[in-house]
Amino acid sequence: MTALSDAAIRVRSALESRGLETPMKGNSLTLDEKQTHITGLMTEMMDVLGLDLTDDSLTETPQRIAKMYVREIFSGLDYSYFPKITLIDNKMKVDEMVQVRDITLTSTCEHHFVTIDGTATVAYIPRSKVIGLSKINRIVQFFARRPQVQERLTQQVLVALQTLLESDDVAVSISATHYCVKARGVMDATSSTTTTSLGGIFKSRAETRHEFLSGVVR
Ligand SMILES: Nc1nc2c(ncn2[C@@H]2O[C@H](COP(=O)(O)OP(=O)(O)OP(=O)(O)O)[C@@H](O)[C@H]2O)c(=O)[nH]1
Ligand SMILES: [Zn+2]
Numbered sequence: 658m659t660a661l662s663d664a665a666i667r668v669r670s671a672l673e674s675r676g677l678e679t680p681m682k683g684n685s686l687t688l689d690e691k692q693t694h695i696t697g698l699m700t701e702m703m704d705v706l707g708l709d710l711t712d713d714s715l716t717e718t719p720q721r722i723a724k725m726y727v728r729e730i731f732s733g734l735d736y737s738y739f740p741k742i743t744l745i746d747n748k749m750k751v752d753e754m755v756q757v758r759d760i761t762l763t764s765t766c767e768h769h770f771v772t773i774d775g776t777a778t779v780a781y782i783p784r785s786k787v788i789g790l791s792k793i794n795r796i797v798q799f800f801a802r803r804p805q806v807q808e809r810l811t812q813q814v815l816v817a818l819q820t821l822l823e824s825d826d827v828a829v830s831i832s833a834t835h836y837c838v839k840a841r842g843v844m845d846a847t848s849s850t851t852t853t854s855l856g857g858i859f860k861s862r863a864e865t866r867h868e869f870l871s872g873v874v875r
Contacts, residue, residue, distance in 0.1 A: 664821060665739035671820040677812050679803050681734065688727050688735065695723035730765050733802030740799055742821055743789035751787060754865070756780040756872050760794050766837045767804030775833025775849070778873045781818060782826040782858060782865075793818070807831055807852045815854040825857030828866075830873045 661669075672678040686694065699719035700710060708715055732738045757779050764773040777797045781788075800813045811831050818827045830853040839846050853873070858865050 659737040661736050662739060662741065664742040665736040668739065668817045668820050669736055671816050672813060675816060677809065677816055679734065679805075679809070679813075692720075692723045692727045695726055696720050699723060730763075730802055731804065733799045738799060738802070740792060740795035742792050742796075744786045744821065745789075747783045747785055747787050749787075751783040754780050754782055754868060755787075756869070757790060757793050758872060760797050762797055762801050762831060762833065764801035764803070764805045764807075764810060764833075766835055767806060769837035769841070770804065771836040771840065773801075773805065773807065773833045773835050775831055777814065777829065777831045778869075779814065779818065779830075780828045780859070780869050780872070781822055781824065784822065784824040784826065786822050786824075788818070788822060796821075807833055807835075807850055811852040811854045815856055819856055826859060827856045828859040828869045829854045830870070832873075 669678065696719045699722045703710055703715065703719065710716055710719075758776075760777040760779065762773075762775045762777045764775075765771065766773050779793050779797065796817050797814055800810055800817070803810075811829050814831075815827055815829045818829075819825055830851060832849055832851045834849050838844075838848060851873075853870070855866060855869070859869055860866070
C-alpha cells in the first residue's frame with residue numbers, strides 16, 4: 658500500500674468535511690485484486706450479451722476494460738494517484754489573478770459510465786503560496802478520473818485548490834459535452850453544459866467575478 662502524500666490527505670479530509678467527497682464505501686482490495694475481479698465480471702457481462710469471447714478481437718476485452726477502469730479512467734478514486742504538488746512561497750508578491758484556460762478534461766458520467774468531454778478554466782489570486790501551473794491541470798485530471806457528475810467535479814477542484822493554496826480565492830468553470838446526452842437517450846449532439854464554482858473574492862467582488870467569467874466566455 659503506497660503511503661498517501663500530505664497534500665492528498667489534506668484534500669481528502671477537506672472534501673469529506675464539506676460533504677463533497679465522491680460517495681465511496683471503500684474496501685480492502687489492492688489495485689491488482691480489483692483488476693482481477695473486474696475482469697471476471699466483464700467476462701460474465703459479455704457472455705450474457707452473447708458475445709463470443711474466443712474471438713481473437715474480443716478475448717482480451719475483459720482484461721482491457723478492467724485495466725482501463727482501475728489504472729486509467731477511474732484511477733482518481735485512489736488517492737495514491739493524487740499528483741505531486743509543487744507550491745512555492747509568494748515571495749514575488751503576485752496579487753493579480755492567475756488563470757489557466759482550456760484545460761483538457763475527459764471524465765465519465767456516473768449515471769451511465771460514458772464519456773464527459775470538455776475543458777476547464779481555473780483561476781486564483783495568489784496569497785501566501787503560488788502553485789506550479791501544471792499541477793492545476795493534474796488536479797483537474799485526477800478528479801476527472803472518477804465516475805462523476807459535473808457539478809461535484811467542479812466543486813472538488815475548487816476545494817482541492819483552496820486547501821492547497823490556503824486561500825478561498827479560487828474559481829473553476831467547466832464546459833462539457835455529456836455523451837449520455839449526445840450518443841444515447843435524448844440524442845442531443847449540440848448542447849453543452851457549463852458549471853462554475855466561485856470562492857472568496859470571486860464570489861464576493863463583482864469585478865473579479867466578471868474578470869474571471871470574461872476569460873471563460875470568449
Ligand atoms: N446534474 C447532472 N446530471 C447529469 C450529469 N450527467 C448525466 N446526468 C443526468 O442524469 C440523469 C439520469 O436520469 P435517469 O432518468 O435516471 O436516466 P435515463 O433514463 O438514462 O435518462 P435519459 O438520459 O433522459 O434517457 C439524466 O438526466 C442525465 O442527463 C451531470 O454531470 N450532472
Ligand atoms: Zn450520463
